Each structure stands twice: as C-alpha cells, then as structure tokens.
Amino acid sequence: MTPGRLDFAIDVPVTSDWPNVEHLRSSVDRMIRLIAGDAAAGQTVSLVAAELAENAIKYGAWREDAGTLRVRVWGDYPHAHVMVESPVGTGDEVPEGLSKTLSFISAYPSALEAYQAKIAERADSSDGAASGLGLLRVSYEAGCTLRAEVEGATLRIVADMEL
Amino acid sequence: MEDLAFGDLKLRVQPSAEGPLIVLWEGKSVDRQPGKTLDPYFASLLESAKASARGLEMRFDRVEHFNSSTITSIIGLVQRARTLGVALVLVYDKSQKWQRLSFDALRVLGKNDGLLEVRSV
Numbered sequence: 001m002t003p004g005r006l007d008f009a010i011d012v013p014v015t016s017d018w019p020n021v022e023h024l025r026s027s028v029d030r031m032i033r034l035i036a037g038d039a040a041a042g043q044t045v046s047l048v049a050a051e052l053a054e055n056a057i058k059y060g061a062w063r064e065d066a067g068t069l070r071v072r073v074w075g076d077y078p079h080a081h082v083m084v085e086s087p088v089g090t091g092d093e094v095p096e097g098l099s100k101t102l103s104f105i106s107a108y109p110s111a112l113e114a115y116q117a118k119i120a121e122r123a124d125s126s127d128g129a130a131s132g133l134g135l136l137r138v139s140y141e142a143g144c145t146l147r148a149e150v151e152g153a154t155l156r157i158v159a160d161m162e163l
Numbered sequence: 164m165e166d167l168a169f170g171d172l173k174l175r176v177q178p179s180a181e182g183p184l185i186v187l188w189e190g191k192s193v194d195r196q197p198g199k200t201l202d203p204y205f206a207s208l209l210e211s212a213k214a215s216a217r218g219l220e221m222r223f224d225r226v227e228h229f230n231s232s233t234i235t236s237i238i239g240l241v242q243r244a245r246t247l248g249v250a251l252v253l254v255y256d257k258s259q260k261w262q263r264l265s266f267d268a269l270r271v272l273g274k275n276d277g278l279l280e281v282r283s284v
Contacts, residue, residue, distance in 0.1 A: 022171070022193045025228070040260040043228075047261065050193075051231060058195075116271040122238050123272055134231035141264045 006077035008035050013068045016057045016086075025050035028073055032163075036077050041163040044142045045080050048159045049073060051134040052084040059095065060086035060155070078163040082144075088155040094148045095155070101132035102146060111140040164211050169200045172226075176208075183218035183252060184208060192229035201236040209240075209249050218250035223262065224284050234265070241272045241279055250278050257283035 010031065014020050029046035033039055049071060056069045070085040088095065108114035115136040122131055139146055144161035164184065167174040172192045177185040186208065194200070212219045221240075237253070244251040255266040266281050273279050 018195045021230075022191065025193075043259075043261045047228075054195075054230060054232075112268060115268050119234075119238060119268060119271055122235060123242050131235065133235060137231045137234065137265075140268065141261060 006035055007075070008077070009072070009074035011070070011072040011074075014053065014071050016060065016062060016067045016069055018057060021050050021053045021057065024053055024071060031073070032080070036163060038163070041078075041080075044161065044163060045073060045082065048082045048138045048142045048144060048161065049084070051138045052082060052157055052159065055098075055134055055157075056084050056086035056155075059097070061088050061092075061153075063087070080161050080163055082159045082161075083156060085154050085156045087153055088150055089153065092150060092153075092155075094150055097132065098135075098148055098155075098157070101135050102148060104132065105136060105139050105146070111136070111143065115140040164208060167200070167204050169197070170194050172197075174204070183220040183250070184212045184215075185220045185222065188221065188223045188226040191227045192233040194230075195232070197230070197233045198236045198239070201233070202239060205236065205240045206243065209244055209247050212249050213247050218252065219244060220252040220254060222254040223266070224254055224256035224259075226262075228261075234269075237269070238272065241269070245274070245276070245278050248278070250280075252280045252282055254282050254284055 014024055025046045028049045029042040032045045033042035053069060053071060067087065072083040075081050105111065105114045108117060118133055118136045122133065135146060138144060138159060142161050144159040146159050148157045164176045166176055171190045173189045175187040177187060179185060208219055241251060253266060255262040257263050270281050
C-alpha cells in the first residue's frame with residue numbers, strides 16, 4: 001500500500017455457524033477502527049457485515065446444516081463496501097423477500113422513513129415472521145445503498161457506503 | 164425481579180423501592196432468536212412494574228451492540244407496555260452514533276400518550 005493511502009480489503013470464507021456472525025462483526029470493527037481511527041466508522045461497517053451475514057445464514061439455500069459464506073470488506077477510506085455471498089438454488093433469481101425489501105427501501109424518500117415505516121409495521125404485527133428489518137436498519141444506520149444479484153448458484157449482496 | 168444473563172448479554176435490575184423499575188443492559192445481544200428469551204423476561208418485568216404501579220426504565224447506554232432481532236423484541240416491549248398501561252423509558256448514549264440512530268428511529272413508536280419516552284444521556 002502506498003504510504004498515505006487508506007485502501008483496504010479483507011476477503012474471507014466464514015463458516016455459517018451463528019456465533020461466527022459476532023466473530024466477524026468484532027473483527028471488522030477492529031479493522032476499520034485501525035484504519036480510520038474512528039470508533040463510529042468501525043461500528044458502522046461491522047454492523048453492515050454482521051446484518052448481511054445474519055441474513056445469509058438465515059435465508060441461504062444451505063444443503064447441509066453448515067456451509068461457507070464469503071465476506072469481502074473493502075474500500076479506500078472514507079469509501080467502504082461490504083459484500084456477502086451465500087447459496088441460492090441454481091437458476092434462481094434474487095429471492096422474492098429480498099427483492100421486496102430492496103423495493104420497500106427505494107419506495108421511500110429516505111432510509112429513515114423506510115425504516116420507521118417498517119418499525120411501525122412490526123409494531124402492528126402479531127407474528128414473528130421475517131421482516132427485513134436488518135436490511136432496512138443498515139440502509140438507515142450506515143447510510144448505505146444495497147444491491148443484490150445472482151450468479152449461478154450464488155446470491156451476492158453488496159452495500160456501498162461513505163464513512 | 165431477577166437479573167437475566169443470556170449469552171453475551173446481561174440485564175441487571177437495579178434495587179429500588181420507588182420510582183420506575185430500572186434495568187441496565189450490558190454486553191451484546193447477538194443471539195439468533197433473542198425473543199425466545201427476552202420476550203418472556205420483558206413480560207415478567209412489565210407485570211412486576213404494573214403490579215407495583217411503577218414504570219419501567221431500560222438503560223441501554225452501556226450496551227455494546229444489539230442485532231436487528233433484538234430490535235424486534237424491543238418493539239414488542241413497547242407495544243406490550245402500552246397495552247398494560249406501563250410507562251416505559253428507553254435510555255441511550257447519544258455520544259455513540261449507532262445508539263443515537265437506533266433510538267431516534269424508535270421514536271416513531273411514540274403515540275403522544277405519555278407511555279413512551281426515549282431519552283439520551
């Protein structure tokens with residue numbers, strides 16, 4: 001790395017065991033704090049990595065109890081990106097629930113308004129079904145844009161943010 | 164009321180005979196399904212507060228992190244408190260950006276009925 005530049009990248013396989021979400025979050029938090037010297041930046045990027053990894057573990061098309069997701073965190077501070085890859089069925093499109101959540105976010109003038117609408121929706125709901133709250137949360141709290149694509153049997157979701 | 168130790172999370176009930184029932188959050192709430200443990204505990208806290216005609220104050224300012232599933236449980240807590248008529252206060256640390264953002268968003272649950280206060284320290 002050229003002195004003075006703040007480009008960074010980690011690209012790691014993560015076993016889809018739930019406790020690894022917290023290991024990932026705390027590792028990303030420390031890495032970004034080291035680069036940025038800013039606790040808030042570490043919390044922001046690590047929150048995104050953790051929420052995307054949680055979704056991947058919960059909703060990925062795992063063929064066995066455990067598999068491996070791919071997590072990449074990179075950027076050139078203050079620009080940062082998080083990408084999480086997990087399995088989908090071959091030939092599938094972006095899962096409907098994920099597409100709906102991304103559309104829900106874009107239907108509102110701001111990420112805060114979308115997130116608050118989802119919070120109010122959850123408050124009025126009596127079931128514990130998946131809500132997409134995590135993606136709305138990172139869209140708002142990290143101020144990130146989210147995009148999803150499927151390539152082969154892999155779902156890739158990417159968050160782009162400015163710290 | 165007893166404290167709750169749950170994974171990396173601790174909820175400590177502050178001993179007091181007057182004023183709201185105060186619960187300190189410490190550590191991290193990162194369980195896959197925190198509601199399975201938190202929801203019944205919150206229900207017990209609210210029943211205890213109601214039985215003694217007290218409010219409930221949840222202090223999050225020392226908590227390091229919680230996942231979005233925990234937020235779902237907090238939303239449920241707000242709704243349950245309102246149903247029971249228990250005044251609920253959520254206290255956060257405004258110097259921590261993530262807490263400020265999280266709890267500012269939860270203000271949408273306020274109904275101008277005096278039963279929910281979101282307050283910073």
